[in-house]
Amino acid sequence: MGKAIVITSGKGGVGKTTTTANLGAGLAALGQRVALVDADIGLRNLDLFMGLENRVVYHLVDVVEGRTTWKKALVRDKRLENLVLLPSAQARDKDAVSPRQMQQLVQEIKQEYDFVLLDCPAGIEGGFKNAIAGADQAIVVVNPEVSSVRDADRVIGLLEAEEIGGISLIVNRLKPSMVKRGEMLAIKDIVDLLAIDLLGIVPEDEGIIIASNRGEPISLDQNTKAGQAFRNISRRLLGDDIPFIDWQDDDSFFSRLKKLFGVGS
Amino acid sequence: MFDLRRLFGGQKGSKTRAKERLQLILVHDRSSLSPELIDLIKSRIIDVLSEFVEIDEKGLAVELEHSEEAAALITNIPIKAVRRNGGMRSARN
Numbered sequence: 001m002g003k004a005i006v007i008t009s010g011k012g013g014v015g016k017t018t019t020t021a022n023l024g025a026g027l028a029a030l031g032q033r034v035a036l037v038d039a040d041i042g043l044r045n046l047d048l049f050m051g052l053e054n055r056v057v058y059h060l061v062d063v064v065e066g067r068t069t070w071k072k073a074l075v076r077d078k079r080l081e082n083l084v085l086l087p088s089a090q091a092r093d094k095d096a097v098s099p100r101q102m103q104q105l106v107q108e109i110k111q112e113y114d115f116v117l118l119d120c121p122a123g124i125e126g127g128f129k130n131a132i133a134g135a136d137q138a139i140v141v142v143n144p145e146v147s148s149v150r151d152a153d154r155v156i157g158l159l160e161a162e163e164i165g166g167i168s169l170i171v172n173r174l175k176p177s178m179v180k181r182g183e184m185l186a187i188k189d190i191v192d193l194l195a196i197d198l199l200g201i202v203p204e205d206e207g208i209i210i211a212s213n214r215g216e217p218i219s220l221d222q223n224t225k226a227g228q229a230f231r232n233i234s235r236r237l238l239g240d241d242i243p244f245i246d247w248q249d250d251d252s253f254f255s256r257l258k259k260l261f262g263v264g265s
Numbered sequence: 266m267f268d269l270r271r272l273f274g275g276q277k278g279s280k281t282r283a284k285e286r287l288q289l290i291l292v293h294d295r296s297s298l299s300p301e302l303i304d305l306i307k308s309r310i311i312d313v314l315s316e317f318v319e320i321d322e323k324g325l326a327v328e329l330e331h332s333e334e335a336a337a338l339i340t341n342i343p344i345k346a347v348r349r350n351g352g353m354r355s356a357r358n
Binding site: 145146149150153154157161179181182183184185186189193 | 277278279280281283284286287288290291294295299301302
């Protein structure tokens with residue numbers, strides 16, 4: 001029996017879908033059987049981040065309404081054979097699915113996959129309730145910014161009320177140079193404020209946009225900071241004790257990395 | 266990059282302000298109760314007190330009040346009658 005993890009944030013645009021795609025690819029690259037579920041009904045995006053938009057035939061609402069089985073609706077990844085995606089419906093309403101139906105579906109998928117990652121829509125309404133219904137654990141994605149931290153706190157309260165065990169935090173889009181100047185909340189500030197376990201830190205990286213342009217998860221790219229961060233998080237999800245990279249020291253980290261592989265200076 | 270005001274004036278970066286604001290915002294957010302939670306509190310109060318007194322369940326009110334420094338839960342519990350055995354049921358075991 002696998003584990004279902006919902007990726008959520010409250011606020012939109014903080015990197016939920018990016019995180020879902022990259023942890024999915026990261027875990028699959030480590031040999032895990034992974035199913036990604038796009039629970040953002042009406043705004044289908046996860047297929048784009050995976051570069052699978054042309055392969056989508058059926059979607060989540062087709063499965064729930066019995067037009068096909070969940071197995072037939074799965075889209076296989078191009079790069080990793082043990083990675084699949086259940087796309088969301090683009091032209092449907094959020095109310096097309098109920099929390100109970102989601103719970104049942106996730107339960108079935110968990111029988112055959114090690115990880116089910118649920119990409120939650122923004123907000124705390126019906127779509128959120130559907131996405132968390134089948135989840136065993138939750139990852140809250142936050143940006144080092146006042147409104148994102150506030151929304152994350154609200155979502156953590158709702159997850160606790162639903163008794164979802166194991167809520168952990170990913171700080172995404174950290175700008176180490178701003179933290180250094182005292183112009184951005186540091187990791188410790190955010191962890192102190194939200195009081196949940198830190199799972200990972202992802203630095204701001206132009207590579208994220210480039211990867212999404214191409215439809216390739218950045219966690220499969222060995223030469224990017226964000227890719228490294230997502231690979232580390234994937235390993236932590238498997239229980240490995242991977243130390244957090246001090247991104248404040250990122251210049252020297254990358255010069256060391258380059259030296260290690262004999263690239264550049 | 267080279268901020269003279271901060272170097273000589275001892276002015277803190279905006280991060281400190283962000284943290285201070287969030288500390289206040291989160292305390293306030295966390296102390297507000299959702300309607301579901303208020304209902305749950307009501308039903309638990311009814312459960313406990315019904316052993317001793319007969320409560321007018323419809324008249325029961327639970328509200329959270331904020332003042333400058335503190336928050337308080339204010340309840341108004343109309344009682345219809347006191348039970349004759351005065352809650353001695355609970356003392357049986």
